[in-house]
Amino acid sequence: MADLDxxxxxxxxxxxxxxxxxxxxxxVALALGAGGAKGLAHxxxxxxxxxxxxxxxxxxxxxxxALIGGIYAxxxxxxxxxxxxxxxxIDVLRLLDWTFSGGxxxxxxxxxxxxxxxxxxxxxxxxxxAYTAVATDLEREREVWLTRGSxxxxxxxxxxxxxxxxxxxxxxxxxxxxxxxxxxPVTPLMREHADYLFAVSVDGPAEMPAAAxxxxxxxxxxxxxxxxxxxxxxxxxxxAESPAIPGALDLLNQSMDLMQSxxxxxxxxxxxPDLLIQMPRNVSTAYEFYRARELIELGRERARAALxxxxxQGLLRHRQPEE
Numbered sequence: 001m002a003d004l005d006x007x008x009x010x011x012x013x014x015x016x017x018x019x020x021x022x023x024x025x026x027x028v029a030l031a032l033g034a035g036g037a038k039g040l041a042h043x044x045x046x047x048x049x050x051x052x053x054x055x056x057x058x059x060x061x062x063x064x065x066a067l068i069g070g071i072y073a074x075x076x077x078x079x080x081x082x083x084x085x086x087x088x089x090i091d092v093l094r095l096l097d098w099t100f101s102g103g104x105x106x107x108x109x110x111x112x113x114x115x116x117x118x119x120x121x122x123x124x125x126x127x128x129x130a131y132t133a134v135a136t137d138l139e140r141e142r143e144v145w146l147t148r149g150s151x152x153x154x155x156x157x158x159x160x161x162x163x164x165x166x167x168x169x170x171x172x173x174x175x176x177x178x179x180x181x182x183x184x185p186v187t188p189l190m191r192e193h194a195d196y197l198f199a200v201s202v203d204g205p206a207e208m209p210a211a212a213x214x215x216x217x218x219x220x221x222x223x224x225x226x227x228x229x230x231x232x233x234x235x236x237x238x239x240a241e242s243p244a245i246p247g248a249l250d251l252l253n254q255s256m257d258l259m260q261s262x263x264x265x266x267x268x269x270x271x272x273p274d275l276l277i278q279m280p281r282n283v284s285t286a287y288e289f290y291r292a293r294e295l296i297e298l299g300r301e302r303a304r305a306a307l308x309x310x311x312x313q314g315l316l317r318h319r320q321p322e323e
Contacts, residue, residue: 039068040296040299042064057194062184074127092287106164124146134178136176136177138175144157145188153170158178
């Protein structure tokens with residue numbers, strides 16, 4: 001079972017001591033945000049950070065960020081990447097063990113069991129770098145930092161999206177998705193002895209797909225057609241149709257995205273990382289794991305662009321960990 005740590009002022013945060021073992025390469029503490037399938041972009045981000053010459057020495061993750069970060073800390077990210085990029089839609093559905101009891105539509109046991117067989121499990125304190133999975137204690141209404149015990153127990157707690165996955169109980173405490181309180185967990189890393197603190201959010205501002213933008217620019221009647229469409233929605237318009245109402249799962253997904261993006265923006269304003277790498281929140285839904293290759297490549301592209309801009313602006317200044 002994973003051990004629990006809550007983050008009051010006296011929280012005992014695991015830290016990575018300064019070391020010459022990195023051969024002069026700059027070190028990074030990395031916060032990976034929540035986002036379901038969108039979090040597959042974290043894989044591309046991590047690979048690009050390493051390719052740019054940085055060593056990741058500490059990771060904190062929420063939900064999908066906890067999963068990707070934990071597998072990376074085990075040194076098995078390539079195994080997971082090869083597996084997830086081979087998934088088709090039907091494969092994703094086969095991983096879901098549906099239920100109508102226990103506080104969630106999906107038990108989560110089949111998914112976690114599959115990952116344990118694929119990756120293995122390990123005690124968090126035995127990992128070669130500092131790792132924190134962030135969850136939410138539903139009964140005590142507080143954020144929880146999981147820094148010891150079974151890695152996949154901690155991950156299972158952190159990914160427990162309300163009503164989607166059953167809550168996960170550890171040491172008698174009922175735990176849910178950490179994104180409810182800390183969608184991009186910078187705070188567990190504030191005292192880490194790393195040169196830089198990077199954060200990755202997949203809840204950035206929504207963007208129009210490139211294909212749609214090109215179509216709008218190439219079509220001179222685009223604005224007139226939008227105006228006509230809006231006119232049809234006016235009350236009393238002949239032949240007006242009611243706007244489509246999202247299904248329950250889509251509505252939950254959109255609501256969670258809205259909540260997470262606003263909460264992430266507020267938390268990042270209060271605890272700013274040295275570098276923030278963002279993906280647009282509308283790049284995919286939370287469940288489109290069959291788009292893994294595309295999302296991983298997007299993470300790689302966004303990380304490369306952010307690192308290049310950061311370097312161009314001369315922001316490569318070593319940070320000082322908080323006391």
